[in-house]
Ligand SMILES: CC(C)[C@H](C(=O)O)[C@@H](O)C(=O)O
């Protein structure tokens with residue numbers, strides 16, 4: 001098969017990890033006879049520097065024409081003082097909205113050889129296999145107004161959390177569909193004891209569950225969920241929640257795996273191209289030093305193969321290779337404790353390539 | 357000293373744990389020559405059942421006249437289907453607003469003899485001493501509109517996150533004042549890369565920090581904070597954040613201590629009476645069975661003695677007694693693993709009383 005992939009390296013360590021991940025894609029292409037072609041475009045801080053726009057229109061056009069998008073990371077202190085519309089994150093938020101990537105999948109699993117690296121006890125995190133489904137184009141991230149304003153004669157600010165029925169329905173349905181081919185359990189997380197939007201969310205979740213007689217549905221308040229993810233994460237199969245709760249809970253859950261440098265994500269729309277990206281940030285402090293862990297981005301290409309191209313075998317090969325590379329004992333700096341020596345970004349990729 | 361305390365036992369296990377806690381207050385009174393008097397009033401679900409109002413006006417009036425308020429817990433499945441204004445939680449939210457309890461203090465510490473009961477590794481949580489300062493009367497919990505509405509011809513819902521300068525200033529200032537007599541570090545948590553209200557929050561935090569040359573200020577995004585609380589909780593001294601983030605992060609942080617049944621809280625205003633309450637919920641499943649852990653409520657009375665009555669020695673006596681009771685090895689059901697036998701709610705209190 002031929003597939004065109006847009007690369008959005010972005011800021012900080014983004015370019016490094018994206019470059020490594022394409023080496024893995026190329027190897028898969030060679031072995032399975034696929035042709036992956038790449039075109040790069042600017043997003044985030046580097047796009048602001050070059051084009052004064054965190055999401056240049058050329059970038060968006062290129063993304064729309066491609067079969068899938070591989071993104072590194074955006075952001076950094078350099079742009080932190082910029083006005084809202086000239087912040088790197090705005091590029092990410094806008095592309096999510098433009099491509100209608102309403103569904104953000106964040107699987108949390110743990111590589112066998114890293115099970116002791118989590119700060120959570122081994123018996124609690126062993127064999128974890130949890131999928132967080134985060135709504136990605138609604139809620140507080142996009143509601144209007146979001147602005148400074150005068151409140152009772154004082155300086156103030158407002159942000160707005162809105163959801164409409166169709167937005168909730170499609171993400172809940174996605175969660176049920178995913179649960180059907182996994183453990184058959186959906187946990188819907190909300191704050192229905194306080195928020196009106198959460199009460200609508202809960203009502204619609206109950207409705208949609210009628211369509212899926214083989215999948216169970218439970219509800220959990222977000223504060224309790226933040227606790228249960230630490231207390232007993234194995235109770236979850238698919239956890240579905242709104243945008244901001246998903247942001248917080250998925251980063252929290254990443255700690256189960258011991259390092260942010262390991263976890264991939266996929267942001268999907270109903271039909272167009274999706275974005276595949278590591279959940280870690282741009283880590284400007286270690287950028288350009290060859291220290292970054294490429295595994296989260298490499299694992300993101302596995303999600304791309306699976307969800308965008310329906311190449312299940314190819315995806316599995318990549319995950320197996322990551323597993324074997326880690327089993328062989330090599331570690332990037334983020335995974336090193338004590339006196340062990342760390343390998344570089346490209347050495348870690350070399351190790352993965354060796355097992356493909 | 358004479359002090360009048362309003363008891364709001366509330367729902368579920370609330371009445372049991374509040375009753376136990378007053379036994380401890382009485383013992384302290386006897387030993388130090390204080391006279392604590394109590395009057396009880398209805399709140400939450402029981403108030404809905406009796407008065408069709410989760411916060412009857414008599415309850416509010418009584419609270420306003422007293423020196424401090426001890427609350428158990430509110431809520432339960434019985435009232436979950438009620439309309440918003442007839443939900444138990446609404447009583448809690450309204451009393452927070454009426455008494456202007458803008459500052460919610462949630463200390464997270466770990467009793468020595470329980471350090472191995474956390475699902476987080478001992479070396480990560482040992483000696484933890486973190487204070488979460490949560491804004492309690494603003495943000496999404498109280499912003500208007502919060503309602504169903506038509507969006508693009510569809511059913512929808514909106515909630516509103518607003519903060520004004522004075523609301524942010526007072527809670528940030530409180531955090532700095534507390535840090536001054538603690539570890540001298542404030543971590544302000546926000547989502548400034550997305551929310552306008554967070555950008556105002558961050559700006560004001562920077563301004564207020566000028567008033568406190570001996571206290572350091574750092575900022576952290578809420579998704580990162582959710583991670584760092586698990587990765588390395590000892591990095592925090594005082595963590596200050598807005599209402600909903602504080603709700604989520606403080607419940608998450610409670611897992612450091614191994615059980616929700618241990619952690620107290622204080623909700624304070626600028627001058628009037630504060631509410632002291634355990635951070636756990638009403639646990640309807642175990643209500644009335646004598647299984648509840650009273651220690652969080654007993655520890656809340658220690659916060660009352662300290663913050664409301666400036667009885668530092670008395671407060672310390674209670675915390676020492678809790679420590680000794682736990683050191684003696686007795687455990688309520690929530691703390692029991694394996695074949696160990698659990699003591700009842702009142703037996704746990706007996707043990708505490710023995711060491712006062
Ligand atoms: C960079 C930021 C806007 C973004 C978000 O909050 O969605 C990031 O934290 C993420 O989770 O992808």
Ligand SMILES: CC(C)[C@H](C(=O)O)[C@@H](O)C(=O)O
Pocket residue numbers: 193194223431445448449603
């Ligand atoms: C009961 C609920 C409304 C409340 C809150 O969210 O504030 C509770 O979770 C708390 O943290 O005190």
